[in-house]
Amino acid sequence: MSGAGSAGRTHPAPATIGDPLIDTHGRVHRDLRISLTDRCSLRCTYCMPEQGNEWLAKTSILTLDEIERVARIAAADGITTFRLTGGEPLLRTDIVEVVRRLARISGPDGTPVEVAMTTNGIRLPELLPALIDAGLHRLNISLDTLRRDRFHALTRRDRLDDVLAGITAAAESGLRPLKLNAVAMRDVNDDELVDLVAFAIDHGAQMRFIEQMPLDAGHTWDRSRMVTQDEILAALSARWDLAPLPGRGGAPAARWTIDGGPDTVGVIASVTAPFCGDCDRLRLTADGQLRNCLFSTTEYDLLPILRGAGQPHSPGAEVLDASIDGMLRSCVHGKLPGHAINDPSFLQPARGMNAIGG
Template identity: 40%
Template sequence: MTSPPTDPYQRRIDYLRLSITDRCNLRCTYCMPEGGVPKLAHGDILRYEEILRLARIVTAMGISKIRITGGEPLVRRDVLFLCGSIAGIPQLRSLSITTNGVLLGRLAGGLFQAGIKRINVSLDTLKPGRFASITRQDCFEEVWKGIMAAHEAGFAPIKLNAVVMRGVNDDEIADLARLTFEYPFHMRFIEFMPFKEADYDDRFLSSEDILDRLRSVGELVPVESTDSNGPARHYRFAGAMGKIGIISPISNHFCPTCNRLRVTADGRLRTCLFAREETDLKRALRLGASDEEMMLLIRTAIADKPERHELDSRAFRKCISRPMFAIGG
């Protein structure tokens, strides 16, 4: 198998987050305005044959892990066909998906059969009323049923992602963590990131503050991760079936081990979540670039991958070029 490309800081780039849509059926307060945003035109979105070609090109370069993202990927028509097609690429070692869970109840079994074995679901609260307030949609029960359907389908691990916001859901840190006693889930707590400068400083809670809240549940024991270059630090409570993950892009950033690229739904390659520059892969594809030319374009972008993000700079926060839903997380 081809060795993955490396960047100027000797990081092995073996993971691609691949957005297949900018559309979402929720309107989370930390992600987008209540009225939504202008949608990309149909012709601006990568077609499935273009997505599949990109997946084949990057796996031939040595990238062995792909995660399907959005917006909300499950809203795109024929998503099971796409997942099955990507899963069939011989060099691919891991195919996963991130979803808000609203449509997961009816699609979980099909996703598993298509070849996706790892799934991340956003779950910021266990309170239906608060869920409606955060997401602006009253569908907590659908999401919970989707998580249970994924559990029954055989997904392992199921990772539940909670963005922790002071004064919004930080009083539920312990309750969310206790899910790991009932289910073999990975409950992951993510520091609030400054995509909306106006309320960032009031809402931010550091990873150390989150850990302090978790210690009220019981002793946290650090555990090794099989995905050692992922963003989370892992812990477990004695007697728990699942794990706790702490993701701290602000207070304890994981840039030194970053192994990922991102492709947006409109075909732009980003070497950092908070990059200022993008590489237009869609234009190259549609102008008839060969696989070798596409590889050169991707390698050139990797050669310019920054050493780290600059989120700790207030000036940088105001210059973030895309909101999260338009990047793919």
């Protein structure tokens, strides 16, 4: 366990494979975000620098077999959704096979898991048919602006047409729900909120706005640049009648119907309206670190377990699986009540968003 000594490897409770992953605050964990790479085809200002990035060593990136092994244990412990993230997950050369392997996994009751993906959409036109055939269920696509000049300034790449082509391919595929994500930023794209929602509606998608969070690799986050949930709703209410939807559960986005529905808009207000009390997510980084919170400064290292570090012979399958299960439970056991962004003692994670996984 990085940053916490060897205590993280101590099993905190007498549980075994197949028991639910419940933390000390009673939250049952059902969602595992799996980062496949820290690399990306864009350089979004709120995520990573344009140059000088220190990429993860290729030898530290989890293999397909290692990802599948962790996922199978997680599913046995009650995880029902795997969300593939990055960086940009479509840059992984074996991405179709990753989806295929994970989509074949079932939970203890025989119900197949759901496989979702968050992507910038650039490679979707060429890969989406194969991904759907492999078992992909849902897509989230990032789209912060509809203006070419702004897109170039935000991402440092002139790829808006490619992203829009990916959204069109997703809309035509029939994968639903289809969600478009935008980070709302003051004096950057806050005058496009209505336009982005209208664009999403035209493509059969749900627009979701995200309050900007302190997860940029350069640690330049400025609270005053963040557009709050209240401001987002006020801007949208000038155009549409919004009504809150109940039954959010552990979902990160609160949702509102637009003019009575069926179209909806979501807001992920991690800063001004944290939903930590209902969080059911864990994260697995591309280099095998388990994280129990997006903002955690502690990680639980699975790589030595998966690769039998320091042992003359690899452990047997049962021992290996039990060790993975134990680390999952240690990670869950160490989860704090909330992320404490609004506490003066808050420390931004050392990793940027691209290395943590969205």
